[in-house]
Amino acid sequence: MDFELSDDQVALCDGIRDLCQGRFDIDTVRGLADCDGVDRQLWGELADTGVFSLVVPEEDGGVGLGWAEAGLVFEQLGRALVPGPLVGTLLAAGVVDDSVVGLIERTDGPALVEYPDVLDALLVLDGDGVWRVDAAELSFEAAQSVDPLTPVGRVAKLPQGEQVSEETYGWANRAVYLSSALQVGLATGARELAVAYAQERQQFGKPIGQFQAIKHKCADMYSREEVARASLYYAGCVMDATMGPGLPAEPGDYLYFHGCTIERGDALGDHEHRELVRAVSGARILAAEAADHNGKDCVQVHGGMGFTWEIDAHLYLKRAWALTPCFGSLDRHAERIADMVGADPLAYTSSMG
Amino acid sequence: MDIRLSAEEVAFRDELRAWLGEALPTLGNPPGSDDWAARREWDMGWQRKLYDAGYAGINWPSEFGGRGSTPTEHLIFLEETTRMGAPYVGMNFVAQLHAGPTLILEATAEQQARHLPAMLKGEEVWCQGFSEPNAGSDLASLSTRAIRDGDHYVVTGQKIWTSFGHVADYCELLVRTDPEAPKHRGITWLICPMDLPGIEVRPITTVAGSSEFCEVFFDEVRIPVENRVGDENDGWRVAMVTFSFERGTAFISELLGTMNQLAEMAELARSIPRNGSTAWDDDEIRREIGRLQAEYDALWALTKRVVSQAQRTGMPGPGGSVFKLYYADVKKRMADLAHRMLERNALVLAEDSGDEQTGGDMVASRLYVLSLSIAAGTSEIQRNIIGERILGLPKER
Numbered sequence: 001m002d003f004e005l006s007d008d009q010v011a012l013c014d015g016i017r018d019l020c021q022g023r024f025d026i027d028t029v030r031g032l033a034d035c036d037g038v039d040r041q042l043w044g045e046l047a048d049t050g051v052f053s054l055v056v057p058e059e060d061g062g063v064g065l066g067w068a069e070a071g072l073v074f075e076q077l078g079r080a081l082v083p084g085p086l087v088g089t090l091l092a093a094g095v096v097d098d099s100v101v102g103l104i105e106r107t108d109g110p111a112l113v114e115y116p117d118v119l120d121a122l123l124v125l126d127g128d129g130v131w132r133v134d135a136a137e138l139s140f141e142a143a144q145s146v147d148p149l150t151p152v153g154r155v156a157k158l159p160q161g162e163q164v165s166e167e168t169y170g171w172a173n174r175a176v177y178l179s180s181a182l183q184v185g186l187a188t189g190a191r192e193l194a195v196a197y198a199q200e201r202q203q204f205g206k207p208i209g210q211f212q213a214i215k216h217k218c219a220d221m222y223s224r225e226e227v228a229r230a231s232l233y234y235a236g237c238v239m240d241a242t243m244g245p246g247l248p249a250e251p252g253d254y255l256y257f258h259g260c261t262i263e264r265g266d267a268l269g270d271h272e273h274r275e276l277v278r279a280v281s282g283a284r285i286l287a288a289e290a291a292d293h294n295g296k297d298c299v300q301v302h303g304g305m306g307f308t309w310e311i312d313a314h315l316y317l318k319r320a321w322a323l324t325p326c327f328g329s330l331d332r333h334a335e336r337i338a339d340m341v342g343a344d345p346l347a348y349t350s351s352m353g
Numbered sequence: 354m355d356i357r358l359s360a361e362e363v364a365f366r367d368e369l370r371a372w373l374g375e376a377l378p379t380l381g382n383p384p385g386s387d388d389w390a391a392r393r394e395w396d397m398g399w400q401r402k403l404y405d406a407g408y409a410g411i412n413w414p415s416e417f418g419g420r421g422s423t424p425t426e427h428l429i430f431l432e433e434t435t436r437m438g439a440p441y442v443g444m445n446f447v448a449q450l451h452a453g454p455t456l457i458l459e460a461t462a463e464q465q466a467r468h469l470p471a472m473l474k475g476e477e478v479w480c481q482g483f484s485e486p487n488a489g490s491d492l493a494s495l496s497t498r499a500i501r502d503g504d505h506y507v508v509t510g511q512k513i514w515t516s517f518g519h520v521a522d523y524c525e526l527l528v529r530t531d532p533e534a535p536k537h538r539g540i541t542w543l544i545c546p547m548d549l550p551g552i553e554v555r556p557i558t559t560v561a562g563s564s565e566f567c568e569v570f571f572d573e574v575r576i577p578v579e580n581r582v583g584d585e586n587d588g589w590r591v592a593m594v595t596f597s598f599e600r601g602t603a604f605i606s607e608l609l610g611t612m613n614q615l616a617e618m619a620e621l622a623r624s625i626p627r628n629g630s631t632a633w634d635d636d637e638i639r640r641e642i643g644r645l646q647a648e649y650d651a652l653w654a655l656t657k658r659v660v661s662q663a664q665r666t667g668m669p670g671p672g673g674s675v676f677k678l679y680y681a682d683v684k685k686r687m688a689d690l691a692h693r694m695l696e697r698n699a700l701v702l703a704e705d706s707g708d709e710q711t712g713g714d715m716v717a718s719r720l721y722v723l724s725l726s727i728a729a730g731t732s733e734i735q736r737n738i739i740g741e742r743i744l745g746l747p748k749e750r
Contacts, residue, residue: 001362001425002355003654003661009354068354195744210747212733215740222739223675230658230672231651237356282647334643335636341619341646 003233009072012065016073019049020080026312029081033148037083038100038118047099051077051086056094067174067243068236071181075232078185078291079192081315083149085115087178087326088123091171095164096121096132103175105327106131106158114322116140116153124158125171125327131161147318170243172327173280177235179326180280180287184225184232186323187290190298190316191221197302214301221294228283228290235283242276274340281333288330291320356657358429365422366429372406373437383440386563393478393520396443400475409473410453412602417457417465418473424663427602428656435609442606444517448472448479450603452525455542459583459591464544468523480521482512482545482569483592490734492527493536493589497571499528499543505575506530506543511568514728518567519554521547526576531586542588544580551575561720562702602663603729604676605656611684612649618642618687618715622694632694641690648683652676671743678735681725688719 005013023045032039046052054070056062070090077086088103098120102113106126113122122138124131140153165171195218198209208214295317299306306313324330358366380399384391403409412427413419422430442449453472456465471477488495497510508528515524524545531539547554551574556564583591619642625632632638659672692699695715702717726732740746 001358001428001657001661002664003657004665005354195746198746207747209740210749212737212749215746215749216733216736218744218746219678219736219739222744223679226672226675227648227651227655227679230655231647233354233658234356234650234654237354241357278646278650281643282650285644285647286651331636331640334640334647336643337646338619338639338643341616341642 003237005072009069012069013072013076016049016051016076017079019045020076020082024080024082026081029083029149030315032083033151036117036151037115037149038085040099043084043100046082047089052090052093054090060094062094066236067177067239068233070178071232071236074178074181075185075188075229078182078319079189080185081149081189081312081319083115083319085119086182087175090178091174092121092123095130096123098132103171104158105172109157111155111158112143112152113138113140113155114150114152116151122158122161123164124161125168125175127168128166129163129168130165130171132164133159133161137161145322147315147322149315149319150322173243173276174239176284176327176333177232177239177280179323180228180232180235180283183287183291183320183323184228186316186320187221187225187228187287187294190291190294190313191218191225193312193316194218194221194294194298194301201303208301217297217301221297224286224290224293228286231279231283231286235279238275238279242273278337278340281328281336284328284333285330285337288320288324292317292324295320358425362425362429365426366433369408369430369433370437372408373433373439376402376406377437377439380440389520393444396440396445397475397478399440399443400445400449400473404474409475410449410469413453413457413469413473417469424602424660428605428660431602431605432609435606435613444478444520445472445475446516447481447521447525448477451481452479452523455525455591455594456582458594459542461582463579464582468544477523478517478521479523479525480515480518480547480567480569482515482518482524482526484514485511486513490731492592493540495527495529495540496532497526497528498532499530499541499576501530501578502575504578506541506578506581508543508545508571508574508576510571512571513557513566513568515554515567515569516565518547518569519556523547524569527588527592530588534586537589539586540588540592541585542582542591543576544582545574545576546580549574549576559720560723561717602656602660604680608649608652608656608680611687612646612653614715614718615642615645615649615687618691618694625694638690638694641686645683645687645690648679652680652683655679671739674730674735674738674743677725677729678732678739681722681732684722684725688715688722691715692719 023042050063051073053062054065054073055067056064058064074086085100085102088101091103092098092101100115100118100120102115102119102122104111104113104122104124106124116138119135121135122133124133137159138155140155143152143154145152195209198214198218199207201208209218295313298313298316302311302313305311328336384395400409407420408430410417410419411422411430412424413421415421449472453469456468468477472479483492485495485497497508497512499506499508506528510528518524524547526543526545528541528543529539530541533539551572553570553572555568555570557566557568558564559566622632622638622642627635655672655676659676662672699716741748
């Protein structure tokens, strides 16, 4: 066991962070609000870097990495506040040919769709699988989003679309996992902004970070973020173990979760299912709450300035809020985990319950 | 990032499981919490079994009689022993986790030869004489005085929060040897035999009614200079060596035990009648159980990160402070949830036998958890450590 990042993983994080700092500085990101959240040129650069084809096997033209790495990359994108339908576009890679792809859960009535004016296609998940709806089939009614960098539009009813996958369970878990990765990054970005301000802002003749009232708030922000990060990384490892793209079964290639051994190559059985649910829904809850609380604390540490549009604190908080309602409420995820606590193995067959 | 166990680690685990499967059924029932002689025999007997099977000093280097296991094997050891219900380290805590590792790093060959084998065999109980009534979070201001008199230090003062002080054979003792020096530079680390004349131990009753804590009074106690570990006035640095151990792996058994408790709580919730159904059907209760499980799973993952850092660098990472801070808070929420579930049954504490029907052990736990945010560095001190050492915020002083 070595649960630290490998050298390659560290290099991957550094590379994406450099890309974000170079191409998605905060002024650029704020400017993306004027082009509905996505600039095709910049989006193309993300695609060319391999951000969306990370988990597509190399023989199919992808980068051939795992879900753990995808989580690390999305964490950096969240930290830099990079907007756009990142989750849908990554999951669509290798499945459809579109460049900017949204992802939504089917509802009976009207639906709110993120980034309505820039999508090539929208993937719709329901109990029967995944369906591609061409953007031309969608007509949106304008709605004002809570997050200036996550524009939304309302459709009266989602068209049926063309089926592109019969799998729902895996898609939903992957979407939840990638959203959680973005939120861990948001929690980090908000904490970094707050700590930087606490070091520089002076009151009563001292940097405010010298006062325990502020220092301890920053420490709590860091703790939430680290616990959420550990949860996310664990989920990434479990994803790779239970639904990785064609990893070979080798003798001695063991997984060890909560007291049981799994040999890779086994079908996804009850135990793996329980691990996956616990890991992904757990990361979901902790990442969403870390992003929410760190966003709020970042506003608070900035005092009056934190309540202004000028300071970036609100952008972290609003993105955290925009990403949270995704394939189940936090309460639903908590219930999902509760069903996995205790001694009785539970058969669990529906997509997200 | 690889959470898989290697073939060697799997072999280590399987061998350990097989041994535990044979050793545990021979143990009998644990003694009552106030029967100190029996508790000592129980804890030391388990340590001796570990020694005979080659599991004593699991993470101690082999040249000092330990097994020389990797941090991951240490983690597996703690996980498996907790999962299978083996005795906790108990009153061997200080010897195994503080004093022993400190002696390995800082003591003379004679001191090591005298104490390390006895610690491993379960022949010496150690306690910790660090905190004082006026030196808690500000430990470096301790004032227990040691005056050099020939080849002895003459020690006078008072220590507090000394767990198992009344059964211990030795104390890792911090004393003030230079009152003129800056407070961190006038402290010395001594091995103090607890049977020396002039030592008086008085148990302290905790809010949970237990009495493992003690006050220890020193009245002109003569401790040989040869019992000094490290240089005179260098004791603060020597003491800091043990703190990093304390925040590394010390909470693994505790966390895994807590996860077992949560599973028991889920079972209990299914059996407690509530509104014509059971407590389990109360959404609030079920969701809180799910959230707590998510947080414990995350803390377990964080532990694996800290252990992996230790494996790479030789020292536990800063995640130890994060763990302790977060864990104390989550465990209190679990105890509060137990009260919400138990309602009027929460008035009753469990007897020693454990009354799982009413959840009385969970009521006792609600008292015990108050200590988690205080012992081994309060949550406020942990936040200072995170704020200053990790985030680089300016020191208050």
